[in-house]
Amino acid sequence: MIKAGIIGATGYAGAELVRILLRHKEVEIGWFGSRSYIDQNYASIYQNLFRLVDETCLDDDLEKLVDAVDVVFTATPQGYLASVLKEKYLKQAKFIDLSADYRLKKVSVYEQWYKIKHQSPQFLTEAVYGLCELNRADITRARLVANPGCYTTCSILTAYPLVKEGLIDPDTLIIDAKSGTSGAGRGAKTANLFCEVNESIKAYGIASHRHTPEIEEQLSCAAGRKIRISFTPHLVPMNRGILATVYASLAKKADKSLPKEEEIRAAYQKYYGNEAFIRLLEPGVYPETRWVEGSNYVDINWKLDERTGRVILIGALDNLVKGAAGQAVQNMNLLFGFPETEGLDFVPVFP
Amino acid sequence: MIKAGIIGATGYAGAELVRILLRHKEVEIGWFGSRSYIDQNYASIYQNLFRLVDETCLDDDLEKLVDAVDVVFTATPQGYLASVLKEKYLKQAKFIDLSADYRLKKVSVYEQWYKIKHQSPQFLTEAVYGLCELNRADITRARLVANPGCYTTCSILTAYPLVKEGLIDPDTLIIDAKSGTSGAGRGAKTANLFCEVNESIKAYGIASHRHTPEIEEQLSCAAGRKIRISFTPHLVPMNRGILATVYASLAKKADKSLPKEEEIRAAYQKYYGNEAFIRLLEPGVYPETRWVEGSNYVDINWKLDERTGRVILIGALDNLVKGAAGQAVQNMNLLFGFPETEGLDFVPVFP
Amino acid sequence: MIKAGIIGATGYAGAELVRILLRHKEVEIGWFGSRSYIDQNYASIYQNLFRLVDETCLDDDLEKLVDAVDVVFTATPQGYLASVLKEKYLKQAKFIDLSADYRLKKVSVYEQWYKIKHQSPQFLTEAVYGLCELNRADITRARLVANPGCYTTCSILTAYPLVKEGLIDPDTLIIDAKSGTSGAGRGAKTANLFCEVNESIKAYGIASHRHTPEIEEQLSCAAGRKIRISFTPHLVPMNRGILATVYASLAKKADKSLPKEEEIRAAYQKYYGNEAFIRLLEPGVYPETRWVEGSNYVDINWKLDERTGRVILIGALDNLVKGAAGQAVQNMNLLFGFPETEGLDFVPVFP
Amino acid sequence: MIKAGIIGATGYAGAELVRILLRHKEVEIGWFGSRSYIDQNYASIYQNLFRLVDETCLDDDLEKLVDAVDVVFTATPQGYLASVLKEKYLKQAKFIDLSADYRLKKVSVYEQWYKIKHQSPQFLTEAVYGLCELNRADITRARLVANPGCYTTCSILTAYPLVKEGLIDPDTLIIDAKSGTSGAGRGAKTANLFCEVNESIKAYGIASHRHTPEIEEQLSCAAGRKIRISFTPHLVPMNRGILATVYASLAKKADKSLPKEEEIRAAYQKYYGNEAFIRLLEPGVYPETRWVEGSNYVDINWKLDERTGRVILIGALDNLVKGAAGQAVQNMNLLFGFPETEGLDFVPVFP
Secondary structure (H helix, E strand, O other): OEEEEEEOOOOHHHHHHHHHHOOOOOEEEEEEEOHHHOOOEHHHHOHHHOOOOOOEOEOOOHHHHHHHOOEEEEOOOOOHHHHHOOHHHHHHOEEEEOOOOOOOOOHHHHHHHHOOOOOOHHHOOOOEEOOHHHHHHHHHOOOEEEOOOHHHHHHHHHHHHHHHOOOEOHHHOEEEEEEOHHHHOOOOOHHHEHHHHOOOOEEOOOOOOOHHHHHHHHHHHHHOOOOOOEEEEEEOOOOOOEEEEEEEEEOOOOOOOOOHHHHHHHHHHHHHOOOOOEEEOOOOOOOEHHHOOOOOOEEEEEEEEOOOOEEEEEEEEOOOHHHHHHHHHHHHHHHHOOOOOOOOOOOOOOO | OEEEEEEOOOOHHHHHHHHHHOOOOOEEEEEEEOHHHOOOEHHHHOHHHOOOOOOEOEOOOHHHHHHHOOEEEEOOOOOHHHHHOOHHHHHHOEEEEOOOOOOOOOHHHHHHHHOOOOOOHHHOOOOEEOOHHHHHHHHHOOOEEEOOOHHHHHHHHHHHHHHHOOOEOHHHOEEEEEEOHHHHOOOOOHHHEHHHHOOOOEEOOOOOOOHHHHHHHHHHHHHOOOOOOEEEEEEOOOOOOEEEEEEEEEOOOOOOOOOHHHHHHHHHHHHHOOOOOEEEOOOOOOOEHHHOOOOOOEEEEEEEEOOOOEEEEEEEEOOOHHHHHHHHHHHHHHHHOOOOOOOOOOOOOOO | OEEEEEEOOOOHHHHHHHHHHOOOOOEEEEEEEOHHHOOOEHHHHOHHHOOOOOOEOEOOOHHHHHHHOOEEEEOOOOOHHHHHOOHHHHHHOEEEEOOOOOOOOOHHHHHHHHOOOOOOHHHOOOOEEOOHHHHHHHHHOOOEEEOOOHHHHHHHHHHHHHHHOOOEOHHHOEEEEEEOHHHHOOOOOHHHEHHHHOOOOEEOOOOOOOHHHHHHHHHHHHHOOOOOOEEEEEEOOOOOOEEEEEEEEEOOOOOOOOOHHHHHHHHHHHHHOOOOOEEEOOOOOOOEHHHOOOOOOEEEEEEEEOOOOEEEEEEEEOOOHHHHHHHHHHHHHHHHOOOOOOOOOOOOOOO | OEEEEEEOOOOHHHHHHHHHHOOOOOEEEEEEEOHHHOOOEHHHHOHHHOOOOOOEOEOOOHHHHHHHOOEEEEOOOOOHHHHHOOHHHHHHOEEEEOOOOOOOOOHHHHHHHHOOOOOOHHHOOOOEEOOHHHHHHHHHOOOEEEOOOHHHHHHHHHHHHHHHOOOEOHHHOEEEEEEOHHHHOOOOOHHHEHHHHOOOOEEOOOOOOOHHHHHHHHHHHHHOOOOOOEEEEEEOOOOOOEEEEEEEEEOOOOOOOOOHHHHHHHHHHHHHOOOOOEEEOOOOOOOEHHHOOOOOOEEEEEEEEOOOOEEEEEEEEOOOHHHHHHHHHHHHHHHHOOOOOOOOOOOOOOO
16 A cells, blocks of 8 residues: 655646545555645535545645655646656655656757746656556656646547558648546636536637647657647537547558558557557447546547548547546556556446 | 346446446346347447447346346336236346336325336335335345435435424425436437537426425325425436425424524434435535536535525435436345445546 | 616626627617726627627726716626715716615615625615516616616516415415526636536525525515515526526415416416516426527416415526616616617527 | 528527528518428427417428418428429529538539439539628529538638638648537437537547538639548537638648738638628637627638648637528528628627
């Protein structure tokens, strides 16, 4: 039994961490950090946890926290962990950072897209990008895991096998993503009020969303060369869920010996055939966010369009689970040698 | 390890039974009954269960079913079980009926409100009303459990202690209830289309809803005399959840030695203080359906209104869990001597 | 052609005033007041009005405003108008106050329920309660109209004829009301975020909501004696709409010569038979908020429940139209002698 | 004053036609056709129209209908009008067909995508594609107008100026569109139930949606050569609204004398600068469906992404208004020489 501490426990991702860890057999939550609600009863903020959690919110005090716990989850604004992390903390506890601070390998890219100065670039090399299905071995040995973004997890996992196998032209990748509103966080902003979000859909961060370089870095790695993609997120009037609709032209160089359909199917099978949390749907069945809600699954499928020479890839996940807290716990399971699915075998809740 | 069969496995309550039983340590589902989808893969209808269930839907064949399983759940239209149940089946398997067929003790009341002739009234005496918190001992010994309705579970549990303790005048009871749309079932009706339900609220079944006599029967039993209530259900544009707002005048005869507030609190404490699934909220905190979603909890609280001499009681539950499938599993746990919370310790999912 | 000024033009009620007045043949908006958005283009805040409004938000300056316009609408927080109104302003322009400042005749009641000191009680006697269907004559002659609350308009209009005609026992009145979220305003509060409101229903202001004394004052007036009611509002995950479910016991003294059904029908007919904005639905058809959305209608119907001796009354309106801006414009039409329906003949928008 | 008949008046598009025509100064509805509700009171199906419409639904009887009215709107399933239209009817009344029967010029394309044999191809040449902003002159002279689809109106109008001016490479056009659920119609299908649509988003008709050839035909015409596009529609949990996110690579041949930004802006200005129903938003402000709800507007804007050499175009409209009934009325206005905006000057309803 290990102890976990959460900084930012009263955001939506933090609260989802609590929900998941409460039923995890190997972990106990030892620290409910929330700068906004210091000294308030945690369950008074998340009444769903009434009688399940009887703890008080604590201030951020990394010094004390690393003494008290084995693993620290930071579900905090961009820049927070980078501004406080020290080598001595990493010696005392493992860190799983749900912010973007250590996701991008190049400081300059981070600073360009996030408009923040990175305050601890010395840890960037060491940090492991925590996309479990792709980086499992490295995560196992890490001290500091950069938990991927919600859009990025969905986008990268959906496109990875075809990019890696050279079946699509990565320069033609266009990712049109749609997210539930919990992805916008729990901050009290007019734009996220019920009446502003309900009965509407909008694109935002067009050609400028911060998840773009994260997707590009991982897919460039898969492609073996630098690529650029178009990524457009949209806000959907629902609580949870991300759907990524990914467009790409088929690569011309592809092997002609196999029919295209078979090649694509084989690629997905090769990388995800044994994955616990990736479900490759049956032909003709496409991901919908309702089928993964509350679970750690990513559902993926694709359609070959001979008419246009493109393939359309579709992926869906729950942004708070596989897109945030669930993946963070999956990373923790890898870090501590627990079964990878421990605490994460949720059956999706529908309707 | 016992085996369970579900008749009506492709309705919303049936599918929720599947979701719950899949993670229950003592049960295996041995029969996915669905007359509408015979021979179709169950997960092709509920894609959330893809890779979790790999079974085919079967026709209703009670004869075979009772050979194959230890417990039968019927999540079927009113009248179905009453029309097919036989003594020999009850000798082979326990039955938990999620329909209303055995909830009302008087045939005449059933026939008056349901407009159906009851085809096996001989089992009415034996059937136990499966409201676990109130009938635990009887349920333990039963062969046939009448699983309560969603509105009724919420309404009865919310009002019971005050009626039982004579703190309110039961003739003044008015129950204004609000339900999510999954309560309306999965039948393809125009009235339940997204665009018809969304962005609207309506009352229905005004002074005629079938859950009325069920509430009256149970609360009459608590009051020790026949009572009549007003019950008005409303349809709310959300998937899950029931909120019951219950109004009653304070009883005049009540003991004056204790302040009213204390009496009411003590009454709830007396009946629910040790209940695993009933959460008596702290003063000033009122139930909201979002806090119980996906869980087997009933949240209850109340407000004394000295100005009008009334008390307003509020209860909330998830209509598919404590209002249907969760309670059915709780009943199964009692029937088979499993821990009452086994398979039901869900943390509510929010948001 | 008259000129209107709006203080609080960027709240939801203010914006609805703009939507309505833009198509009103006798009015031009001369002042878009919004303390929060001074100097910003109005349409940049409400993009639905892009190209329809090309004005800039102005600060509150009553002195200048009354020079510029013929009628002032204040869609402002409680206490604002009471703190600034002067006799000289009333001499220059008519005032229609959408806040509660002049709705209650007794200062003490106002101060008790609103917890604000009333700063201009001298205008209370003069102010006319702007429920057009009940106070038409007085409104016509007024300088200062207290535009009723959203819940109160729905509740009072639904119950009025039966109270007035003595057909129900007013001491048994219980009003269980449900509102869309626009009623909570456009302030950036966590409680009104999409994810907090969506997929949930809750009661609030239980036995303490400020619309209670307003309903009581009007219905007391109808009853000819002081009455007390129970009023419980609920928040529903939809943008617009209020549904009031009203319970009352039938009066015992009622005339036995007529069947009860006929008496009730006649009462509604007597008061609303010729009203342009009240629709008495056909027997068996009950109000739903979707049928009035975007319009100035109040839909009303009722069900007699012989079993319990109660009648259940149901009313529905759009909280931003008949519950706020529409009624304010209806008041303006009366004040200036325009046809009462001018600018208000919206066909409800469905779905 | 002319008379209009509607066949299919009880579908969502038909009901929206009724809502609009009721306030149109030059038209009276003379025929409420609805095969499903013959002899039923129209307002009993659409209670929003209670007291506004007091007519009974009639069967489809074109013979009588063309005697009774000047213009026939067919809001009917694909294939209906094609199977009944005759030259003599066209001599008696103008036809505006909201189905796809006369939208595609080539019978073979229609039959391939719609899987229906076209039963009156002889009218295809005569039929005018009723996208008012692009075909105004032809519409004015037409007898038979093919009212465009909802997705197509949004997609074509959004992309047209850049295709026409050669600023983008039309072979790279990818249209990712999102629609509210009213677009799925009022048929009682399980897939469109509230609980199936709510809290989810999905793609459908991937690489096979019937609006694809319609978009291609119109944009091919603009491009001056045959083009193929990718089009993916998505279902969004909201009642109304379509958002099209359109991706295209900038054309390489484009004139270098002008900065790209200016060229694009000029192109939109050239085609839409004087259009009453197209709003070109200000730089940095992007269309959201909430801002056009209930109105006949199309909101359009775009973002140049120098990094990828693409431009992202965004368009939004209300699928029932500009995407169906509103555009049909706009076509009627052109056909009869009424002011083009008559009956259509709705201020968008928000929230």
